[in-house]
Amino acid sequence: MFGFDFSKAHEFFGFKVSSVYMYYYLFVFLALLIAFICVRLQHSRIGRAWVAIREDEIAAKAMGINTRNIKLLAFAMGASFGGVAGGMFSAFQGFVSPESFTFWESIVVLSMVVLGGMGHIPGVILGGVLLSAFPEILRSTMGPLQMKLFGSVIVDPEVIRQLLYGLAMILIMLYRPAGLWPSPRPEERTL
Secondary structure, eight states, rough: OTTTTTSSOOEEETTEOHHHHHHHHHHHHHHHHHHEEEHHHSHHHHHHHHHHHHHHHHHHTTTTTHHHHHHHHHHHHHHHHHHHHHHHHHHHHHHHGGGGHHHHHHHHHHHHHHHOOOTHHHHHHHHHHHHHHHHHHHHHHHHHHHHHHHHOOOSHHHHHHHHHHHHHHHHHHHHHHOOOOSSSGGGTOOO
């Protein structure tokens, strides 16, 4: 991909870079590129058409928006981003099977979007960072804490994580329905 052989270390500008770092930099570059494209789309005529269709499809059609083509474009853009992510995942893993994607991962992605703020790309990134770091913090603290208090691990940190995800979702929906970092424009906040 992109003319690089990721199976060995390469030298760029006098620095030796291993294959894991090459993937990291490629992931970061693609994530920034996709976030940039999403922000540009959100503030374009197409983004406003998506909002109009979401709010009232009949009114959008009456205003001259070709709802069929705009919906197909939204589907194609989502499929394109998913294809890029899937391609990168399969190239990094070297093997893909249906067992690689569980229902729990879908819940985590939805939680990232709801927690961060629907319709606001920086909010979704914040939700993703928080919910990616959260399991690691629990894993490193809850096991030793239980060992210190009770002498053994009573509740698995994975179970605690699932309980806290559910509690966080309930609290966000009750007290901050737009998310931790909602969009400044009210029309972008709803889904």
